[in-house]
Amino acid sequence: MIAATTVLELRGVEKRYPRKGGDVLACSGIDLAVAENEFVSLIGPSGCGKSTVLSLVAGLLAPTSGSVLLDGKPIDGPGPDRGVVFQQYALLPWMTVRENLAFAVESVRGKSGLAANASDVDGVLDLVHLTAAAARYPRELSGGMKQRVGLARALLVRPRVLLLDEPFGALDALTRAYLQNEMLDLWEHRPTTALMITHDIEEALLLSDRVAMMTRGPGGTIARVIDVPFARPRHRDAVMADPRFARLAAESLEHLTRELDLARSA
Numbered sequence: 620m621i622a623a624t625t626v627l628e629l630r631g632v633e634k635r636y637p638r639k640g641g642d643v644l645a646c647s648g649i650d651l652a653v654a655e656n657e658f659v660s661l662i663g664p665s666g667c668g669k670s671t672v673l674s675l676v677a678g679l680l681a682p683t684s685g686s687v688l689l690d691g692k693p694i695d696g697p698g699p700d701r702g703v704v705f706q707q708y709a710l711l712p713w714m715t716v717r718e719n720l721a722f723a724v725e726s727v728r729g730k731s732g733l734a735a736n737a738s739d740v741d742g743v744l745d746l747v748h749l750t751a752a753a754a755r756y757p758r759e760l761s762g763g764m765k766q767r768v769g770l771a772r773a774l775l776v777r778p779r780v781l782l783l784d785e786p787f788g789a790l791d792a793l794t795r796a797y798l799q800n801e802m803l804d805l806w807e808h809r810p811t812t813a814l815m816i817t818h819d820i821e822e823a824l825l826l827s828d829r830v831a832m833m834t835r836g837p838g839g840t841i842a843r844v845i846d847v848p849f850a851r852p853r854h855r856d857a858v859m860a861d862p863r864f865a866r867l868a869a870e871s872l873e874h875l876t877r878e879l880d881l882a883r884s885a
């Protein structure tokens with residue numbers, strides 16, 4: 620068997636936010652390697668440091684100690700090799716869907732890249748089923764549509780790693796389930812290395828190849844990593860009906876509630 624290529628690696632990562640009266644320890648001892656086209660979810664109690672880990676990988680923050688490597692090289696700032704999808708949509712309200720996407724290409728590749736990549740915009744609009752909404756403004760879109768624009772924008776530059784911070788967190792349950800299905804479908808067409816933060820255990824099990832569970836803060840670390848056994852292509856109904864799904868969901872929930880109980884009694 621050929622060993623999978625490691626795309627993203629965190630080694631002994633710690634992040635402290637400096638603050639008067641004492642630093643805030645946001646995460647510590649984070650060790651994680653994500654292989655090419657692997658989808659890893661990070662789950663853990665609120666405040667344990669998940670968004671901090673994502674910001675370190677995005678290059679928006681630098682670790683206090685340890686290293687964050689992309690293809691073996693230390694990350695030293697944001698770059699087009701990482702596409703980020705935020706919980707809130709962060710679309711430019713005065714631009715249409717198509718203009719928002721074109722602007723994203725322009726800002727990472729420079730103006731010259733724009734014309735050559737008009738077909739990329741069409742391709743990605745098709746991928747997230749938004750072709751018919753290309754000329755609409757963000758205010759004319761539903762929450763689910765806006766989040767699909769966010770996903771399209773992140774995919775557009777064909778990032779080496781896709782970073783998702785609670786991408787469906789702001790959506791109602793039905794839209795959320797719909798987008799999860801679309802995401803599974805998308806992965807069949809375009810597998811991408813991904814690191815996703817979620818609070819939703821079932822979402823993590825449905826979408827990921829591995830789920831990394833963090834301990835409570837301050838200074839959360841990865842306590843346990845679950846290998847998700849469901850073969851791809853995946854379909855929601857088949858995954859949900861698999862007895863291993865219920866077992867893994869119960870185990871994960873037990874871990875998370877234990878962490879919350881510990882936090883409460885601390």
Ligand SMILES: Nc1ncnc2c1ncn2[C@@H]1O[C@H](COP(=O)(O)OP(=O)(O)OP(=O)(O)O)[C@@H](O)[C@H]1O
Pocket residue numbers: 636638643644645646663664665666667668669670671672836837
């Ligand atoms: N810019 C900052 N300055 C100081 N402290 C911060 C900053 N950002 C986050 N923190 C603190 O670091 C810790 C980890 O925060 P982080 O946002 O990474 O948690 P999280 O796991 O993403 O939480 P949630 O699930 O609520 O989004 C928290 O104690 C938080 O208060």
Ligand SMILES: [Mg+2]
Pocket residue numbers: 669670671
């Ligand atoms: Mg967060």
